[in-house]
Amino acid sequence: MNVLPQDRELAEKLWECGCIYLDRARVEWINNRLDEAERWAGEFLRCKRDLDELVRRKEEHDKLLQVVEMMKERGVDIAVIMRKGNE
Numbered sequence: 001m002n003v004l005p006q007d008r009e010l011a012e013k014l015w016e017c018g019c020i021y022l023d024r025a026r027v028e029w030i031n032n033r034l035d036e037a038e039r040w041a042g043e044f045l046r047c048k049r050d051l052d053e054l055v056r057r058k059e060e061h062d063k064l065l066q067v068v069e070m071m072k073e074r075g076v077d078i079a080v081i082m083r084k085g086n087e
Contacts, residue, residue: 018047
């Protein structure tokens with residue numbers, strides 16, 4: 001899973017919960033309890049949204065790293081820019 005290291009544990013829990021919720025939705029669907037199936041499907045979608053957000057944060061982080069590397073290659077001192085931003 002492409003998430004930040006500090007988000008890995010949460011991402012794994014979301015993944016596991018999502019799998020469980022899909023299984024529960026399937027069982028409820030088979031048993032013709034459609035309202036319950038829909039509820040579990042909704043829980044799966046909540047987990048997926050949260051997981052998508054963790055992936056988005058990693059993608060944003062990676063883009064920022066690329067910008068920093070590009071600026072370093074062009075001789076820009078990132079430390080000076082960061083200090084100016086904190087003043």
